[in-house]
Amino acid sequence: MRKSITFAIAAIVALTVLFTGCAGGGEPVTIGSKIDTEGALLSQMIILMLTDNDIEVVDKSQFGPTPIVREAIISGEIDLYPEYTGNGAFFFDEADSDVWKNARQGYERVKQLDMEANNIVWLTPAPANNTWAIAIPRTLSEQEGIQTLDDFASYVNGGGYVKLIGSEEFVNSAAALPAFQEAYGFTLSGDQLLTVSGGNTALTEKAAAEGTGGVNAAMAYGTDGALSALGLVVLDDPRGAQPVYEPAPIVRAEVLEQYPEIETILEPVFLSLDKETLQALNARIAVEGQDAGNVAREYLTSNGFLE
Amino acid sequence: MVGRDSVAITGSAIGVFSLFLGWLTVKSSRVAAGESLSLPESYGWAAATAIIFLWLVCLALSLAAGGKWRSAGLGITANIILFLSFFWAGLAAGSILETEPEFSRVSLSAGIWVNFFAVYVVIFASRQGLGDSSLWRNIVSWAGLASVGGLLFGGWLHDISVIQEFMGREGRFQQELLQHIFLFGGSVALATVIGVPLGIWAVKNIHVEKPIFYFANITQTIPSLALFGLLIAPLSVLSFSFPILRQFGVRGVGVTPAMIALVIYSLLPIIRNTYVGLRQLDPGVIDAGLGMGMNRMQVFRRVEMPLAAPLVLEGVRTASVQAIGLATVAALIGAGGLGWFVFQGLGQAAADLIVLGAIPIIILAVAIDALMRLAVRAATPRGL
Numbered sequence: 001m002r003k004s005i006t007f008a009i010a011a012i013v014a015l016t017v018l019f020t021g022c023a024g025g026g027e028p029v030t031i032g033s034k035i036d037t038e039g040a041l042l043s044q045m046i047i048l049m050l051t052d053n054d055i056e057v058v059d060k061s062q063f064g065p066t067p068i069v070r071e072a073i074i075s076g077e078i079d080l081y082p083e084y085t086g087n088g089a090f091f092f093d094e095a096d097s098d099v100w101k102n103a104r105q106g107y108e109r110v111k112q113l114d115m116e117a118n119n120i121v122w123l124t125p126a127p128a129n130n131t132w133a134i135a136i137p138r139t140l141s142e143q144e145g146i147q148t149l150d151d152f153a154s155y156v157n158g159g160g161y162v163k164l165i166g167s168e169e170f171v172n173s174a175a176a177l178p179a180f181q182e183a184y185g186f187t188l189s190g191d192q193l194l195t196v197s198g199g200n201t202a203l204t205e206k207a208a209a210e211g212t213g214g215v216n217a218a219m220a221y222g223t224d225g226a227l228s229a230l231g232l233v234v235l236d237d238p239r240g241a242q243p244v245y246e247p248a249p250i251v252r253a254e255v256l257e258q259y260p261e262i263e264t265i266l267e268p269v270f271l272s273l274d275k276e277t278l279q280a281l282n283a284r285i286a287v288e289g290q291d292a293g294n295v296a297r298e299y300l301t302s303n304g305f306l307e
Numbered sequence: 308m309v310g311r312d313s314v315a316i317t318g319s320a321i322g323v324f325s326l327f328l329g330w331l332t333v334k335s336s337r338v339a340a341g342e343s344l345s346l347p348e349s350y351g352w353a354a355a356t357a358i359i360f361l362w363l364v365c366l367a368l369s370l371a372a373g374g375k376w377r378s379a380g381l382g383i384t385a386n387i388i389l390f391l392s393f394f395w396a397g398l399a400a401g402s403i404l405e406t407e408p409e410f411s412r413v414s415l416s417a418g419i420w421v422n423f424f425a426v427y428v429v430i431f432a433s434r435q436g437l438g439d440s441s442l443w444r445n446i447v448s449w450a451g452l453a454s455v456g457g458l459l460f461g462g463w464l465h466d467i468s469v470i471q472e473f474m475g476r477e478g479r480f481q482q483e484l485l486q487h488i489f490l491f492g493g494s495v496a497l498a499t500v501i502g503v504p505l506g507i508w509a510v511k512n513i514h515v516e517k518p519i520f521y522f523a524n525i526t527q528t529i530p531s532l533a534l535f536g537l538l539i540a541p542l543s544v545l546s547f548s549f550p551i552l553r554q555f556g557v558r559g560v561g562v563t564p565a566m567i568a569l570v571i572y573s574l575l576p577i578i579r580n581t582y583v584g585l586r587q588l589d590p591g592v593i594d595a596g597l598g599m600g601m602n603r604m605q606v607f608r609r610v611e612m613p614l615a616a617p618l619v620l621e622g623v624r625t626a627s628v629q630a631i632g633l634a635t636v637a638a639l640i641g642a643g644g645l646g647w648f649v650f651q652g653l654g655q656a657a658a659d660l661i662v663l664g665a666i667p668i669i670i671l672a673v674a675i676d677a678l679m680r681l682a683v684r685a686a687t688p689r690g691l
Contacts, residue, residue, distance in 0.1 A: 032641075035638075035639075035647075035650055035651055035654060036654050036655075037654075037655060060641070062647065062651060063560075063641045064560070064638070064639055064640055064641045065639065068539075068560050068639065068640055068641050069641075071539060071543060071559050071560050072558075072560045072561070072641055074543075075543050075546060075547070075558045075559050075560065076558070077558050077560055077561050077641065200653070200654060200656070202338065202654060202655050202656035202657075203656055206338065206340070206656050209340075210340050226338050226655075226656075229336050229338065229339065230338070230339070286337075286338060286655050286657075287336045287337065287338055287410065288336065288337070288410045289336075289337045289410070289412070289471060289472065289657070290475070291475035291476065294475070
């Protein structure tokens with residue numbers, strides 16, 4: 001009796017190991033993304049491209065906020081997701097370094113650090129900078145001739161009315177508003193700022209567009225889709241005060257070894273996504289309410305990446 | 308009698324109040340600020356007059372004296388209002404969208420939701436007045452809702468923004484709905500398997516009573532997001548120290564931490580009700596069992612547990628409804644569920660996407676609550 005129980009247990013353990021551990025060969029690739037519009041768009045593009053090249057995928061897109069997705073790829077819950085180069089500054093606690101303000105150097109730095117620390121490979125990024133920015137209503141921009149942050153600084157210093165809405169982090173973290181103020185030589189006082197919790201740019205942009213509470217400037221991200229629909233313009237940052245945030249697919253090295261072709265499949269797609277293209281595609285999801293999968297498929301098809 | 312009437316009067320008054328609110332909101336895109344339309348602006352004067360008239364009928368009926376017929380009249384009128392408010396909403400949304408630019412949206416506004424609430428206050432009052440006639444009670448409770456369901460599934464409401472959010476996300480919606488059910492169902496089932504024995508143990512052994520309740524009470528006070536977050540670090544350390552665990556899906560993010568957190572929250576109502584259910588038994592019943600020649604185990608299985616069962620199930624009911632709500636937060640740690648729509652909607656400032664996640668959560672909670680109440684009733688021995 002006891003013998004047969006031991007045997008049964010051994011058999012179960014053996015079978016489990018066989019089915020879970022040594023599945024080998026064609027394991028599917030699990031694709032994740034952050035819980036935002038651009039994450040939805042980019043992950044759908046990745047899924048469509050890999051599927052088209054006969055790589056089996058599992059869709060875990062819009063998995064959670066940045067720390068959760070990060071934890072997920074490190075622990076192997078997901079294999080691949082789009083991340084922003086500038087975030088390396090925070091993942092590896094190097095926010096003071098200047099390399100993040102240069103697209104090429106920032107990418108090389110995070111690529112090296114993430115490989116050493118987590119065995120994660122950064123593939124080719126899109127040439128689109130989704131960094132922190134300041135957006136103002138188009139009407140204000142046209143009336144006062146404000147196109148760049150230099151114009152904005154002279155408007156503020158000349159006593160023009162401004163009330164900027166931003167998250168706690170945007171207002172206080174050295175890399176954000178303080179960096180803008182230092183680079184362009186202006187200072188916003190307490191009553192020229194409206195600080196909200198959470199980094200939700202949909203909320204800040206809406207407030208600036210509608211003038212809620214006298215707000216006429218908003219924290220924004222460069223490739224946000226809702227900007228033009230809300231009648232807002234992003235102010236240019238000619239002095240490069242901000243770290244560069246270019247989205248790149250990042251993948252666990254083990255998985256890339258199994259499917260080395262992923263690199264060449266995704267490279268041309270990401271290279272084709274510049275800032276204006278991403279803004280327009282994001283807008284179709286966020287503003288028009290179209291499905292991210294459909295938007296991705298249409299873009300890939302009309303640009304010849306898919307049949 | 309007086310109490311009953313005041314419910315109906317309150318309901319009708321809320322209904323009349325809803326007529327002054329905005330009923331539909333027209334937005335130039337799903338994220339733009341909307342323009343609120345009053346009832347006549349939304350549905351046109353003819354339809355608006357009909358709804359106003361029906362609410363005045365309700366108000367008059369709730370002020371009038373009378374028995375069953377008055378209650379039936381109230382219930383039927385309220386159901387008609389419910390049906391018409393959604394019927395015309397679908398019609399109006401279609402005709403508004405024809406004249407508005409592309410990508411415009413028509414959302415349901417405060418008026419229609421307050422109206423919905425008022426209808427159910429009146430229906431509640433009407434049910435109380437209908438006495439034992441279960442056929443009539445069921446008709447009054449469900450007819451309006453069923454007809455709105457018919458409009459929904461018949462595609463009549465497809466021009467309303469929430470439904471437009473649903474379309475194109477059908478697959479994901481089904482997936483996240485099932486995931487939500489899996490999350491709360493699995494965690495409550497696990498909590499029952501753990502909690503009932505703990506409750507029994509607490510009754511039988513005075514030394515463990517305090518620590519068990521101390522643990523169960525303390526965990527209830529931790530905010531849900533914090534508990535989900537707190538589990539991430541230890542679980543991921545665990546899964547890295549013992550890679551075999553990762554093969555079984557034990558990881559710092561995803562379903563594992565969500566399940567653990569939900570089980571912890573579900574324990575207190577189940578332990579507490581098991582404990583109270585067994586403690587409140589009349590010692591005479593147990594003596595009677597022993598006197599009939601049963602041993603301790605038989606008394607426990609045949610006398611104590613059946614008598615305590617309704618209260619235990621009551622605890623499972625409380626835990627289920629609570630877990631359905633809490634499972635929403637699980638979307639933030641990669642476990643999915645209906646919260647996925649809520650948080651995505653928050654991220655895009657698209658209110659209708661939030662509603663798309665929130666409404667099924669409410670329906671799920673109400674449905675499970677009703678089901679569990681039936682189970683409690685079925686488990687209650689006759690004569691109690």
